[in-house]
Amino acid sequence: MAKVPVQFTLNGSEKAEFIDSGTTLLNALRDKIGDTSPKGGCHQGTCGACSVIIDGELRLSCLTLAETCSGTAITTTSGLAEGGVLHPLQRAFLDTFATQCGFCTPGMIMAAKVLLDHTPNPTRGDVVEALSGNICRCTGYEPIIQAVLTAARSNSQNAA
Amino acid sequence: MALALQTFPTVKDANAALKTAGTRYLGGGTLVVRAANEGDVSVSGLVRSTDPTLLAITVADGKIRIGASVTMAAIARHPELGTLAKAARAVGGPAVRNMATVGGNLFAPAPYGDFAVALLALDATVGTDDGELPIETFLAGRDDSHAIVTSVAFTLPKADGFRFLKVSRIKPKGVSVLSIATVLEQAADGTVSSARIALGCMADRPIRARAAEKALKGKSLDQGGIAAALAASTEGTTPITDPIASAWYRAEVLPVHLGRLLLS
Numbered sequence: 001m002a003k004v005p006v007q008f009t010l011n012g013s014e015k016a017e018f019i020d021s022g023t024t025l026l027n028a029l030r031d032k033i034g035d036t037s038p039k040g041g042c043h044q045g046t047c048g049a050c051s052v053i054i055d056g057e058l059r060l061s062c063l064t065l066a067e068t069c070s071g072t073a074i075t076t077t078s079g080l081a082e083g084g085v086l087h088p089l090q091r092a093f094l095d096t097f098a099t100q101c102g103f104c105t106p107g108m109i110m111a112a113k114v115l116l117d118h119t120p121n122p123t124r125g126d127v128v129e130a131l132s133g134n135i136c137r138c139t140g141y142e143p144i145i146q147a148v149l150t151a152a153r154s155n156s157q158n159a160a
Numbered sequence: 161m162a163l164a165l166q167t168f169p170t171v172k173d174a175n176a177a178l179k180t181a182g183t184r185y186l187g188g189g190t191l192v193v194r195a196a197n198e199g200d201v202s203v204s205g206l207v208r209s210t211d212p213t214l215l216a217i218t219v220a221d222g223k224i225r226i227g228a229s230v231t232m233a234a235i236a237r238h239p240e241l242g243t244l245a246k247a248a249r250a251v252g253g254p255a256v257r258n259m260a261t262v263g264g265n266l267f268a269p270a271p272y273g274d275f276a277v278a279l280l281a282l283d284a285t286v287g288t289d290d291g292e293l294p295i296e297t298f299l300a301g302r303d304d305s306h307a308i309v310t311s312v313a314f315t316l317p318k319a320d321g322f323r324f325l326k327v328s329r330i331k332p333k334g335v336s337v338l339s340i341a342t343v344l345e346q347a348a349d350g351t352v353s354s355a356r357i358a359l360g361c362m363a364d365r366p367i368r369a370r371a372a373e374k375a376l377k378g379k380s381l382d383q384g385g386i387a388a389a390l391a392a393s394t395e396g397t398t399p400i401t402d403p404i405a406s407a408w409y410r411a412e413v414l415p416v417h418l419g420r421l422l423l424s
Binding site: 021022128134 | 163165167186188189190193194196197198206208233247252253254255256257258332333
């Protein structure tokens with residue numbers, strides 16, 4: 001299998017790797033780079049557990065080939081905390097018991113981050129729509145929705 | 161997965177590379193990478209093109225041309241394509257809409273391909289390197305198509321002339337039980353002067369409901385006027401059966417949802 005060079009920014013750090021052509025971004029991140037925050041759930045684009053942000057857009061890393069990401073800026077959940085301080089979304093997921101097994105959590109947080117980046121004061125409907133591509137089999141979704149709304153409130157209070 | 165991806169700056173070069181057996185075109189990846197992840201060993205190589213025209217949306221004199229690599233999200237947020245936003249938002253969740261392309265949606269097997277249903281109702285033409293085809297002809301032969309789709313083109317209908325409905329069991333986002341798109345024109349007296357009705361999930365690919373279209377002509381859009389069209393709506397359909405719904409169920413509920421759409 002031919003090796004191809006891939007260069008992108010991951011959570012603010014430059015990454016340059018040689019990978020097998022056709023490797024998914026999910027596999028490149030987890031197996032080659034060592035960022036295991038995106039989870040491999042269905043590998044069909046259905047569960048959203050592998051969601052990452054590429055150049056500001058929510059994308060599924062299981063269906064994205066790593067070599068198509070050269071020159072992009074990629075954000076994963078592991079890059080959200082700064083200086084040991086959790087991102088408001090991460091803090092809200094903990095505080096509102098929005099995680100159970102935790103497998104869907106990184107994908108949920110990525111989807112929520114894109115929402116809050118564009119819509120700082122979302123309605124409940126906005127949150128439901130934003131999370132509609134992410135499946136959780138534990139929580140019943142309500143704690144997750146509350147976590148995102150809590151993070152949004154926390155953000156607006158900080159901005160005030 | 162063992163896939164080699166080849167990237168070409170022009171569609172012409174990508175088309176040439178696509179002739180190799182086992183090679184598939186990579187658009188947004190939601191169909192072909194998914195197939196590879198599922199273990200489809202018929203996919204051994206991928207080809208893509210970075211031609212910028214594939215990402216262009218042009219609007220001129222009511223005529224729309226959308227490049228094949230334009231995503232559902234790009235259509236949904238385009239200020240001049242508000243008519244189609246509902247159909248574009250019917251495709252997947254936010255992440256899928258950032259990846260799924262117009263060109264790929266034409267190849268999506270039922271129960272997917274909701275946007276292609278809209279394009280069928282709009283009587284779009286499908287552009288390839290070899291020229292343009294009516295969408296109905298394209299969809300009929302898509303399994304044997306080896307030419308890369310470059311664009312779709314259509315005339316934007318008058319305000320309120322286009323209607324779209326996706327029926328799913330899970331809200332806000334679920335796989336289609338069925339989808340319906342209509343383009344209706346009405347005479348001054350309110351009767352239907354022309355109708356195009358396209359259906360998703362009522363065959364293995366989007367189809368026209370020709371009997372219903374014929375029955376609707378000259379009729380008013382009220383309960384009595386649409387009755388014959390609803391009765392004829394399943395004519396010529398071969399609904400799919402999948403974990404979402406059986407063929408029987410889809411045939412039973414099609415007239416109900418078509419009626420709601422026509423009266424909305």
